[in-house]
Amino acid sequence: MGWSINLFRIRGIQLSVHFSFLLLMAYFGWEGWQDSGMTGLCWSLAALVAFFTCVVLHELGHSFTARRFGVGIRRILLMPIGGMAEFDSIPRQPSRELLITLAGPAVNFAIAAALWPIVGSLRDWDSGAFPSSLGDFGRLLFYANLVMGTFNLAPVFPMDGGRILRALLAIRLPYLRATYWAATVGKVLAVLGALHAMYHNYPLRAALFIFIFLAGEGEYRAVKRQDLAEAAWRAWAARLATPAPPEPPILTESRGP
Numbered sequence: 389m390g391w392s393i394n395l396f397r398i399r400g401i402q403l404s405v406h407f408s409f410l411l412l413m414a415y416f417g418w419e420g421w422q423d424s425g426m427t428g429l430c431w432s433l434a435a436l437v438a439f440f441t442c443v444v445l446h447e448l449g450h451s452f453t454a455r456r457f458g459v460g461i462r463r464i465l466l467m468p469i470g471g472m473a474e475f476d477s478i479p480r481q482p483s484r485e486l487l488i489t490l491a492g493p494a495v496n497f498a499i500a501a502a503l504w505p506i507v508g509s510l511r512d513w514d515s516g517a518f519p520s521s522l523g524d525f526g527r528l529l530f531y532a533n534l535v536m537g538t539f540n541l542a543p544v545f546p547m548d549g550g551r552i553l554r555a556l557l558a559i560r561l562p563y564l565r566a567t568y569w570a571a572t573v574g575k576v577l578a579v580l581g582a583l584h585a586m587y588h589n590y591p592l593r594a595a596l597f598i599f600i601f602l603a604g605e606g607e608y609r610a611v612k613r614q615d616l617a618e619a620a621w622r623a624w625a626a627r628l629a630t631p632a633p634p635e636p637p638i639l640t641e642s643r644g645p
């Protein structure tokens with residue numbers, strides 16, 4: 389995906405942001421400014437940066453686990469709709485895919501658990517209001533991490549929950565079939581999610597579901613292509629391995645003089 393800016397590397401993993409992320413920052417800055425001037429702008433941008441830091445930590449959870457299994461990580465890309473770790477390949481062993489996938493939401497739940505002591509009770513808190521103190525800020529992050537961890541576990545392939553579903557199906561089914569069923573469940577849920585978001589007037593959330601729909605279809609096609617290519621290679625290798633049948637004698641027409 390073009391239109392991105394490389395930021396820095398975290399233990400060898402490149403962190404990049406998509407150009408549209410700058411528009412999101414401008415939008416958040418403007419909202420904060422309208423709410424309470426310069427203070428609002430600072431809190432709003434700080435909340436955005438803290439939120440996306442948690443997104444990066446989530447993706448690093450996936451990436452460091454994947455690296456333990458020898459998977460190369462090209463980069464982590466941040467977009468307004470979330471983050472994406474780009475792997476060279478995804479292990480086809482269900483146990484490995486499960487561990488890599490679970491590591492992301494586990495990071496969010498760990499952050500939420502770490503924030504719990506300073507958050508205390510959520511009863512007297514308005515989650516829609518702008519943060520204006522460190523306590524509010526901690527609560528916002530606590531809440532954001534709980535939502536992020538839980539939302540990602542929805543079985544909408546290729547989100548984490550969908551990958552978990554694929555890995556569980558792949559224990560019993562061939563990998564391509566497992567991907568097909570996980571992608572199908574994911575696409576149905578993504579369409580419902582987009583319709584729900586549009587009905588409630590959340591255009592960014594609707595865009596997220598449309599993106600997930602397309603990504604699910606794209607990844608299923610990629611697995612299918614890979615399977616077809618492997619089948620072609622196997623057939624070719626099998627042909628090489630079987631000894632060629634004896635050549636039939638070449639019959640030449642002979643004419644008498």
Ligand SMILES: [Zn+2]
Nearest residue numbers: 492493540548
């Ligand atoms: Zn994830």
